Amino acid sequence: METLNRNHISYQEMDGLIRLAEEVSVNIEILKNKVRSKQVQVALYLASIIIVLISMLPNVIERNFYIHISNETFGVISKLLMVLSGAIFAQIIFTIMEISKNKLTIEREEKVLQKLLNMIEGYKDLYIENEYENESSVLSKALFEMRLSRINFG
């Protein structure tokens, strides 16, 4: 086989690529955790709205708290509760918007990571081939493999 005229892939180049992939991967994980906790938030908000609405039924209040409420008081209370549930509802909308924004970012980051891993895989093969006889590279190759095997999509 003829020898190739090459610019060797350096340790620094490989290291840089893998470090970037590690950063993106960590970022994806953080974002995914954020989305998960926001989804829990939405569920809790929804539950609280439902509780508020149920408690607005006059007979529920009467039966549970053994108090008789005049129509006037009930009107005031129900208005207050309406405002409260409206506020919670707005919060839900706001959180859902945030979730979808985060999801878009995650999608973008995943694409970047995918592209990076594609490149790294190819450069790794070139790196291994270049450095085949070099003893010190055995360790660096193993380290690259280990670092890659920790990179996930969250």
Place this chain on the structure above:
Amino acid sequence: MTAMPWSLLIRSSFTAYQKRHLLQHLWKNLLTFSDLGKTNIVVLGRPAVGKSVLTSKLYGEANDFSWELPDTSSQVESRAIQLGEWTNLVRVIPGQTSAESDIGIDEAFNKHKELQGVMFVVDWGFTGVRDNTLKESMIKNQGIDTLEKLRQHNLKSELAYFRRVCDKIREAYSNGRKIKWMLIVVNKVDLFPESVENAMNYYSSNSDSPFAETLNETLKSIGELNIKCSIMPISAWQSDFYWNNDTVKTNLGGTDIERELFRELITKISEFSK
């Protein structure tokens, strides 16, 4: 009156026995769907050798007109595939190294004893490069500017990957896990119909190629009688191959040949899994 439940019981267990393949098929599908099942067959190989396409063909979904060629896989792909009488849970490990592929390999080889077979997909150096930056850098900076140079480079990387897989198999054996068979699937034969013999020879244990050397070492260390090993040609997806200024036209010679190759592959796997 009392005879009724007995006859019903007997009859229903008889039906269940008759339908055991179907029941097992449904069960495997459920396991696959919930991703709880243990891998029976693991598909391995470098990125872009055609693992996903091949598996989708075996599964049947790739014959659908709406089916599109997949991109690089980042997740392990699970499919319940009926090969012969029984259904197997087949898992495709992404070619690129990541936590996902590492966990997939670990699950298949180290976590349980259900793994029956390994399909190692190779393509005789006809591996395309998906990333354009990498492609450019390989052609311009690394001097891999002809198809032949690309093939040599790919074969080297393939060998390195195969060595890692062989290490996994040996490790599994030393931990008491019995993998029954290994199939080396030579994909993309539509790109080299005239040299299929040469390719099969390169991957066969009878040759003196470095690939065969690794294969023989592995077979010897786990005992040749313990594992069945075979090489099968296949063409999962016919398309032309481009590299820099070189073009290779796909030329399998008809869908009949493709079908025949698939039939033989499936027969082989079901024979192995018996």
